[in-house]
Amino acid sequence: MLVESRDSVVKELTRYIQDELLSGDRSAELTTETPLLRWGILNSIDTARLVGFIRERFGVRIPPADIVEKNFRDIGCIADLVASLSGSEATNDR
Amino acid sequence: MDFDLSSAQRDRCDRVRAAVTEQFGTRTVTTDPALVREAWQAAAGIGLTGLCVPVEHGGGGLGALDTALSLEAFGRACPDTGFAFGIAAHLLSCAVPVAEFGSGKTAAELLAGMAQGDVIAGNAMTEDEAGSDVGRIRTTAVRSGDDYIIDGEKSFVSNAPIAEVFVTYAVTDPAAGFLGVSAFAVPRDAGGVVVGPPLAKMGLHGCLAARVRFDRCVVPERFRLGAEGSGGMVFQRSMAWERSCLFAIYLGLSERQLRECVHHATTRRQFGRKLAGFQAVSHRIARMRQRLESARLLLYRACWLVDQDREHVGAIAMAKTAVSEAVLANSLDAVQLFGASGYLLGPGIEQQLRDCVPATIFSGTTEIQLELIAREAGL
Numbered sequence: 001m002l003v004e005s006r007d008s009v010v011k012e013l014t015r016y017i018q019d020e021l022l023s024g025d026r027s028a029e030l031t032t033e034t035p036l037l038r039w040g041i042l043n044s045i046d047t048a049r050l051v052g053f054i055r056e057r058f059g060v061r062i063p064p065a066d067i068v069e070k071n072f073r074d075i076g077c078i079a080d081l082v083a084s085l086s087g088s089e090a091t092n093d094r
Numbered sequence: 095m096d097f098d099l100s101s102a103q104r105d106r107c108d109r110v111r112a113a114v115t116e117q118f119g120t121r122t123v124t125t126d127p128a129l130v131r132e133a134w135q136a137a138a139g140i141g142l143t144g145l146c147v148p149v150e151h152g153g154g155g156l157g158a159l160d161t162a163l164s165l166e167a168f169g170r171a172c173p174d175t176g177f178a179f180g181i182a183a184h185l186l187s188c189a190v191p192v193a194e195f196g197s198g199k200t201a202a203e204l205l206a207g208m209a210q211g212d213v214i215a216g217n218a219m220t221e222d223e224a225g226s227d228v229g230r231i232r233t234t235a236v237r238s239g240d241d242y243i244i245d246g247e248k249s250f251v252s253n254a255p256i257a258e259v260f261v262t263y264a265v266t267d268p269a270a271g272f273l274g275v276s277a278f279a280v281p282r283d284a285g286g287v288v289v290g291p292p293l294a295k296m297g298l299h300g301c302l303a304a305r306v307r308f309d310r311c312v313v314p315e316r317f318r319l320g321a322e323g324s325g326g327m328v329f330q331r332s333m334a335w336e337r338s339c340l341f342a343i344y345l346g347l348s349e350r351q352l353r354e355c356v357h358h359a360t361t362r363r364q365f366g367r368k369l370a371g372f373q374a375v376s377h378r379i380a381r382m383r384q385r386l387e388s389a390r391l392l393l394y395r396a397c398w399l400v401d402q403d404r405e406h407v408g409a410i411a412m413a414k415t416a417v418s419e420a421v422l423a424n425s426l427d428a429v430q431l432f433g434a435s436g437y438l439l440g441p442g443i444e445q446q447l448r449d450c451v452p453a454t455i456f457s458g459t460t461e462i463q464l465e466l467i468a469r470e471a472g473l
Binding site: 035044 | 271465
């Protein structure tokens with residue numbers, strides 16, 4: 001079960017994307033609806049890093065089949081994915 | 095840890111090597127499409143065109159490591175590296191994604207044909223404006239009823255002049271960035287597939303390549319590989335196999351090259367002794383051996399990780415980098431060791447160098463591999 005609340009997951013994802021993918025630019029207005037794919041904020045290498053971060057930080061493993069547009073469109077969608085996967089896992093790899 | 099091959103693996107390698115030596119051991123490179131197709135049939139008879147294709151489709155059903163070992167034997171015994179490369183590309187960048195992401199009768203028929211070497215496949219990803227940055231591809235696939243209409247031009251498709259099917263990637267959802275790409279297996283006779291003249295390259299001449307244009311090419315949905323939008327993932331999967339297994343051909347080439355160098359150094363005499371008696375020569379060859387062995391182990395480990403279904407991106411990137419850089423450095427050393435005869439056409443040493451030059455470029459440049467290694471290290 002995911003210990004963090006959705007808000008907390010959103011906050012961590014936002015911080016990670018700002019720090020790691022936008023070179024620490026905190027002035028970048030990143031909301032839960034900023035279109036990450038359309039704007040090229042997420043490319044294939046950065047998405048792989050994000051997936052790795054999610055596995056390390058939340059213990060949630062995202063299967064390749066779930067790496068699709070509707071799950072990575074924006075931070076809100078990613079947070080929803082993390083919540084749904086952690087709910088369905090009996091144990092998480094930590 | 096056990097660093098030995100099993101006896102089954104050793105037997106398979108010996109069989110492949112013997113069969114390839116018999117069929118292709120004295121092969122001179124040809125670019126005549128009819129002769130190349132004939133050679134593909136002979137390779138199919140040895141099982142090379144279907145090594146990792148599932149058994150139920152007539153393939154060998156081999157995993158990554160065993161596929162690599164067979165390709166290594168192929169590269170060792172066949173001096174036409176381009177020919178071996180073309181078969182490996184057909185297998186790894188085309189048969190693998192069709193097997194893993196194709197479905198139904200369409201995929202089954204394609205795979206059976208590919209395993210038999212009747213259906214030769216070419217991978218069509220690269221475009222003029224999209225080399226390392228595959229996210230920049232501009233080929234589109236627009237939905238039209240049960241079909242897609244594909245428009246665009248691919249700039250470098252290995253096997254294109256003789257291919258019956260093209261595994262290609264096109265944008266199906268422009269708003270979805272890199273997750274808006276889909277993969278397709280496009281039959282050459284789909285209509286609207288225009289294959290350009292063979293490209294003039296530095297080496298790997300036994301592999302014919304060309305530009306391929308898709309001109310309002312209508313492709314039924316059943317030829318799509320994987321779900322819409324998962325083209326990126328399909329490509330990454332094919333690259334995992336290609337970056338780990340294909341380079342085994344170069345391990346084979348290098349082993350053959352190294353033995354030629356040892357033979358040369360132990361038979362040619364200058365200044366009253368064998369070349370090998372000069373440390374400048376023996377140490378150069380020792381360094382070649384060290385490079386080859388370390389690259390070989392990285393490649394085997396990368397293949398093993400793929401077979402174990404474990405995280406492997408960094409390991410594969412390191413293996414690909416190590417093998418490609420090792421074979422290129424070794425080929426330069428071989429030319430130096432052979433002196434004048436290393437520079438002349440005929441003995442084949444200069445051909446080995448030309449065949450190794452693109453290894454640090456295709457399947458993801460060294461620059462991209464280092465980027466992957468750095469990211470995995472947390473940088």
